[in-house]
Amino acid sequence: MKRILLFCFSVVCFSAFAQKGDFKIGFRLAPSTNVATVRDKDATPSDVNYISDGYTIKEKNVSGVGVSFFIDYFLSERVAFSTGLWITQKNFSVRNYDGSTNWGNGYYNGNGYGNGYNKDGYHYDNYPGANYGNNFANGYNYWYSGVSNYKTTYLQIPLLFKYFTKDIVKNLKIYGTFGPTIDFRIGEKLDGPDRAHYWNMANNNPSYAYRDRNGTGRPVKLFNPIDITLYLSAGVNYKIIDKLEVFGGVFFNKGFVNAINPKLTFAEPGQTKVNKGLSLKSFLIGMELGVTYNLK
Numbered sequence: 001m002k003r004i005l006l007f008c009f010s011v012v013c014f015s016a017f018a019q020k021g022d023f024k025i026g027f028r029l030a031p032s033t034n035v036a037t038v039r040d041k042d043a044t045p046s047d048v049n050y051i052s053d054g055y056t057i058k059e060k061n062v063s064g065v066g067v068s069f070f071i072d073y074f075l076s077e078r079v080a081f082s083t084g085l086w087i088t089q090k091n092f093s094v095r096n097y098d099g100s101t102n103w104g105n106g107y108y109n110g111n112g113y114g115n116g117y118n119k120d121g122y123h124y125d126n127y128p129g130a131n132y133g134n135n136f137a138n139g140y141n142y143w144y145s146g147v148s149n150y151k152t153t154y155l156q157i158p159l160l161f162k163y164f165t166k167d168i169v170k171n172l173k174i175y176g177t178f179g180p181t182i183d184f185r186i187g188e189k190l191d192g193p194d195r196a197h198y199w200n201m202a203n204n205n206p207s208y209a210y211r212d213r214n215g216t217g218r219p220v221k222l223f224n225p226i227d228i229t230l231y232l233s234a235g236v237n238y239k240i241i242d243k244l245e246v247f248g249g250v251f252f253n254k255g256f257v258n259a260i261n262p263k264l265t266f267a268e269p270g271q272t273k274v275n276k277g278l279s280l281k282s283f284l285i286g287m288e289l290g291v292t293y294n295l296k
Contacts, residue, residue: 022296024074025292025293026290028290029066030066030251032088032089032286033062034063035061036259036282038058040278041277041279053098054097055096056094056095058094059147062093069085070082070158072162079164081159083158083159086181087154087186088284090152090284092149092150094148094196095147095195096146097145146196148190149192150189151191154183154184158179159182162175171239172236176232176233177231178231178232182228188222201213201222202222213267214267215267220264224259232252235250242294246292247291249287250288259282
């Protein structure tokens with residue numbers, strides 16, 4: 001990550017002292033699919049090891065869309081430095097398997113309040129979960145394990161180089177883009193029920209289980225406020241008139257930062273960070289379509 005940030009700084013400094021060239025402004029639409037990587041280091045059920053939290057996997061790839069405004073500054077006839085403001089969705093779908101059936105069958109009597117739970121220093125007496133009756137007590141795993149869909153929106157600041165070939169036919173060029181982006185989370189929301197429980201944990205909302213609390217005792221954001229990504233694209237650029245061009249291509253946008261907020265911790269004495277065991281990283285694959293206008 002330090003190397004990426006150093007590269008970003010070098011790009012900005014270089015562009016500031018580059019020879020003046022053409023400026024182009026552009027707008028871009030970028031539908032994509034997040035083929036995110038989800039890794040869980042410990043699949044142990046939480047009734048065996050509280051902070052292992054069962055096993056979490058990716059449920060499916062999820063689509064999203066991005067819209068962008070950008071500026072291309074040409075360092076030479078074929079090479080440009082590109083930056084701007086991109087609004088990009090990075091959506092995740094995860095499934096959690098906890099397997100903590102003992103919570104229902106062993107620690108609650110199903111006829112009133114729970115009998116209490118005393119293990120590894122945690123003591124939950126008279127937890128009112130059994131008020132839901134025998135079905136809740138015996139089916140606790142249904143509420144704690146399952147699928148959750150999370151939608152996140154990031155403001156991306158690209159620091160990219162673009163390369164254009166000579167015309168392959170009249171007014172038509174091939175282009176390639178490469179470089180990092182610095183991303184800032186500007187929105188997140190839950191889409192549907194929170195069967196994987198992480199949203200409830202982040203929002204300190206024990207809807208069905210004591211475990212849907214976090215170590216801070218107050219709501220925190222579920223997703224990391226920052227991401228660093230590598231962006232790569234290729235496509236064709238066509239000049240319609242002298243100053244107006246359109247382009248289209250495919251892109252890959254790989255995130256390197258764990259998307260789970262480092263401030264999210266388990267509600268246990270050590271306040272172990274959730275992202276210590278669980279890792280979500282975005283990987284967007286999509287198409288880009290747009291238009292540019294030459295200001296010079």
